[in-house]
Amino acid sequence: MIRPLLITVLSAAALASAQPKPPPGQLDGSETLFTVLAALNASGFDADPDSTAVNAGIRKQMRDIIASKHLESVDALKKFFDEHRPPDRGAELSQYISFALTLDGPPDFHLRVKPEEIPPDVKKLEGLDALIASFYREAGIGELWKRARTAHEQLIAAYHGGVTEALLEANAYLRNPTSGFRGRRFQIYVDLLGPPNQIQTRSYKDDYFVVVTASAEPQIQEVRHGYLHYLLDPLALRFYEQLSRLRGLAELAAPAPALDNAYKDDFLLLATECVIKAVESRLAHGAQEKQALVDQALGEGFVLTPGFADGLAVYEKQEQSLQLYYPDLVGKIDLEREDQRLAKVRFAEQAAVKKVQHAPEPPAPALSGADKILADAEESYTRRDLEPARQSYLKVLEATSNPTLHAKAYYGLARIATLRNDPELAEKLFQKTLEMSPDNVTKSWAYLYLGRLADAAGERDEAQKNYHAALAIEQAPAAVKSAAEKGIAQPFGRGK
Incomplete structure (x- = not known):
């Protein structure tokens, strides 16, 4: 550990003196995260390569040192990363941060979670742990990690005061005497080798992670936001x-x-x-x-x-x-x-601009035919104009023989049946969705809805089966993963 960050309760002096010391949280660096991102950089990951951010020097230094060694392990990593590159380049960094957070660290880098608990974006990276272990040994990452210690200390120091104050403030406001819930963990990792101005959050069962990279100003409010999720998510379930x-x-x-x-x-x-x-x-x-x-x-x-x-x-x-x-x-x-x-509210056309922006997605191509009808159906559904939406989904079934579009149409009809409190019809339509060729997003949502319908019918085993099926799907949205995990832990719609 580089440095612990105690998360305590800030309140009136008399109250503070009466409260027991809470368990520590952590503001730290991660050798595992450092290793995975060193491997990614050595294999040609070039997000923001010309950055003038405070970590630009160490990113280049580590990349040059590793390149000078002409490692066989890097060749194997390049092949793996090329074969597993997601269509959205913005998701590339995200999936490898997820991977690093599920490893138990050097020298073997085994997954520390049970097979059924592996996040969907990590499941498709099977075999990478062995490649990372070989790279760690061959590149001498343990020594490079020690050489980077001073730079890590500087980044931690930049965050320490602000993060401490922000978390104390959150605990004080919520009057939280135990810094959260027993058996749960909140962990902040600072990272030097990722692109600058990044903040990534993850929650795996009872573990909450925030990963921050170098930036001109510490991203304190974003860290606090992650900490509030750690404190408040369980209350929403309860x-x-x-x-x-x-x-x-x-x-x-x-x-x-x-x-x-x-x-x-x-x-x-x-x-x-x-x-x-x-x-x-x-x-x-x-x-x-x-x-x-x-x-x-x-x-x-x-x-x-x-x-x-x-x-x-x-x-x-x-x-x-x-x-x-x-x-x-x-x-x-x-x-x-x-x-x-x-x-009386007038909704904004777009969210307020944040300090850190991701590259915009390319404009979507113009839609026609069944695609246009489906888009119109989704727009009507979003407005909760259910009958026009239903008619449009039915038109999609007539306008094309494409099974993927049929899956989306049946999925839309199933959601309408759910909103109209017709669970039997909804179940049949969600099953019909799965019989087509749904994309992974539609497929994962269909399983989630089937799980919830089964819970509502008191069929707990069937519900669990569907929640696990949703989690097993690659590229399932974060919302599906989160909801499915909660459904596995507790029947949908029931408080603790």
């Missing part, structure tokens, strides 16, 4: 039944252009993010900044944020921790008042 009273309000987010479809399709994901954004607004300084953050979140489609922010203002005036107050926070939201507020 009080799912209470949260469900807000489902009708959440559906009003459907027309928001800037809101990712993952939030529109997963109520729990949306509700949790709204709580976090509300907390972030209350942690801001000054009434004007607090309101600006609420307005921004609402405009982007996080429609429950204003109600939660108002509720948190009341929470601040009482003495319970948010773990205990959470049911009141949800239960005291005035549905009629929020419905009136949301009736």
Whole structure:
């Protein structure tokens, strides 16, 4: 370990002295992550190669040192990376960070998770652990890691004060005396060999990770956001039944252009993010900044944020921790008042620009024929114009014999049946979706919905089977993976 970061409770002095010391979190470097990214860089990964960021020198230095050794292991790695390069180059770094976070470290780099717990984006990298182990030994990465220690210390020092203050502030606001939940871990890794200005978050069962690379200014707010997920995600699961009273309000987010479809399709994901954004607004300084953050979140489609922010203002005036107050926070939201507020909202066309931007995706080609009908159907469904959407999905079935488009049409019809409270029809249509040739995204969502329908019918074994099937699919969206993991842990729709 390079340096531990104690996550403690910041509150009034008398209260602080009465609280036990919480378990430590970590702000650290990772030799495993360093090794995997050194291998990626040595094999030609050139994201932001001409960067003038603070880590540009060490990235070039490590790449040059390894290149000068003419290693056989690098040739094998190049072949592997070429064969496993995702269509979206932006996903390349992401999948190898996921891979590094599931390894147990040098010298053998075995996977530390059970086969059924391997993340979908890591499953397709079978065999890479052995190549990384060979590279580690042949390149002498252990020695290079020691040589990079000073640079790691400097990056950690840049984050230490700000992160400590941010996490203390979060713990103090939530009145969290134990820094989270027993048996769970929050880990921050600083990384020198990845492209600059990156922040990646992962949650694997009870382990939450934040990986940050070098940047002109430490990305403290993004780290705190990940920490709030660590603290608040379990509460959303525990009080799912209470949260469900807000489902009708959440559906009003459907027309928001800037809101990712993952939030529109997963109520729990949306509700949790709204709580976090509300907390972030209350942690801001000054009434004007607090309101600006609420307005921004609402405009982007996080429609429950204003109600939660108002509720948190009341929470601040009482003495319970948010773990205990959470049911009141949800239960005291005035549905009629929020419905009136949301009736007046004008959604933003795009999310607010963040400091760190990814390369934009190329424009989509013009659609025609069945593709155009399907796009129209999805647009109607997003607006919850269900009958026009249903008619368009049926037209897709008539307009083409393409089984993948048929799968998407049946999937759309199944979702409509779900919204219309016809579970038997929905189940048949989701099964029909799987009988076609669905893409991996559609296939994973279909399995997830079948799992939830089985849970609703009290068929727990069948539900578990479908959740595992969803997790086994490569390129399943993060929202599907998260929801399937939660479904495996606990029947859908049931609080703890």
